[in-house]
Amino acid sequence: MVNGSMASPAGEVILRTHDLTKRYGERLAVDGLSLSVPRGEVFGFLGPNGAGKTTTIRMCLGLIRPTSGGVEINGGDVSRKGGRVLARVGALIEQPALYPYLSGRDNLRVIGDAQGGVSEARVDKALDLVALRERGGDRVKTYSLGMKQRLGVAMALLQDPDLLVLDEPTNGLDPAGMVEMRDLLRRLAAQGKTVFVSSHALDEVRQMCSRVAIINHGRLVTESSVADLTRGQGLFVVTLDRAAEALAAARAQPWGARARLTDAGQLLTPAPDDDGAALNRFLAQAGFAPRAIAPYEERLEDVFLRLTDAAPTERANGVRADVNNVKGGAR
Numbered sequence: 001m002v003n004g005s006m007a008s009p010a011g012e013v014i015l016r017t018h019d020l021t022k023r024y025g026e027r028l029a030v031d032g033l034s035l036s037v038p039r040g041e042v043f044g045f046l047g048p049n050g051a052g053k054t055t056t057i058r059m060c061l062g063l064i065r066p067t068s069g070g071v072e073i074n075g076g077d078v079s080r081k082g083g084r085v086l087a088r089v090g091a092l093i094e095q096p097a098l099y100p101y102l103s104g105r106d107n108l109r110v111i112g113d114a115q116g117g118v119s120e121a122r123v124d125k126a127l128d129l130v131a132l133r134e135r136g137g138d139r140v141k142t143y144s145l146g147m148k149q150r151l152g153v154a155m156a157l158l159q160d161p162d163l164l165v166l167d168e169p170t171n172g173l174d175p176a177g178m179v180e181m182r183d184l185l186r187r188l189a190a191q192g193k194t195v196f197v198s199s200h201a202l203d204e205v206r207q208m209c210s211r212v213a214i215i216n217h218g219r220l221v222t223e224s225s226v227a228d229l230t231r232g233q234g235l236f237v238v239t240l241d242r243a244a245e246a247l248a249a250a251r252a253q254p255w256g257a258r259a260r261l262t263d264a265g266q267l268l269t270p271a272p273d274d275d276g277a278a279l280n281r282f283l284a285q286a287g288f289a290p291r292a293i294a295p296y297e298e299r300l301e302d303v304f305l306r307l308t309d310a311a312p313t314e315r316a317n318g319v320r321a322d323v324n325n326v327k328g329g330a331r
């Protein structure tokens, strides 16, 4: 037990890994990972393919044994107390295993029976939570991928867990499916559940999580609030004509020293008082007509590069052509 280190000043820690390590032969899939997930939050677990997310999650759920280190849930050691600790945890790893010829409701009943029985009220509640009550009677083979994923979350919710562990629940979903999943997870957190959710897409995670841990090659790169992670840059992307002239105008301002152009010819600039609306006013008064102003959001890969010092500072602050993929529209 590791009690002395309360890593989260914000509140009680529901899931903690300490020095968690998994070795497959020569390969360290997870390397000394120490995480603290505060109760009641949506916590994002980010990393590229092969970073060690699923391996970590399997260890958290007692499905595989750590090579060293350990996992505590609600203060109980998963390796030693297994079932008792995990009784209050619901999980979905990758795709849910569903019976396509059964209805969504019957799938939940089957899972519930396998778990030792579940009341019909609980099944209703789970269907309600994932917004599948109306379609609950339809066969799963008629469901969209997003509905199947939501049914998978309903399965994880069946025993009313405190902690939900979801491994890439939005993988393969279209934008609408992602929005639905995001809303669902936020709703669950608002109801007091803790959601530990892995993903390899920063943009998606930043919209639903309050905290994130980023791992790469099995090691923790950073653990921080989403705001801190993305605020670092404090830049706005402005789409407008005469970008080079606008750049000169911004550079001449005390707040504008870091302004530059993107490969796509957009203006990338700090804003007066960190305020996008103030930037818009400034540009308008200077005779420009911005078509769109949005906070600059780094790609996950760029955050990695910046945080791992894998690249010189120039590059870390640099901007790629894909900057026009930035989320958010004109203000």
Ligand SMILES: Nc1ncnc2c1ncn2[C@@H]1O[C@H](COP(=O)(O)OP(=O)(O)OP(=O)(O)O)[C@@H](O)[C@H]1O
Binding pocket: 024, 027, 028, 029, 047, 048, 049, 050, 051, 052, 053, 054, 055, 056, 200
């Ligand atoms: N059973 C296993 N035997 C050997 N190596 C494994 C095993 N499971 C995972 N690995 C290796 O451990 C590393 C981490 O894999 P893991 O599946 O945890 O990554 P991930 O972050 O979930 O990736 P993805 O985003 O692709 O799901 C990879 O290099 C993988 O090849």
Ligand SMILES: [Mg+2]
Binding pocket: 053, 054, 055, 167
């Ligand atoms: Mg995985």
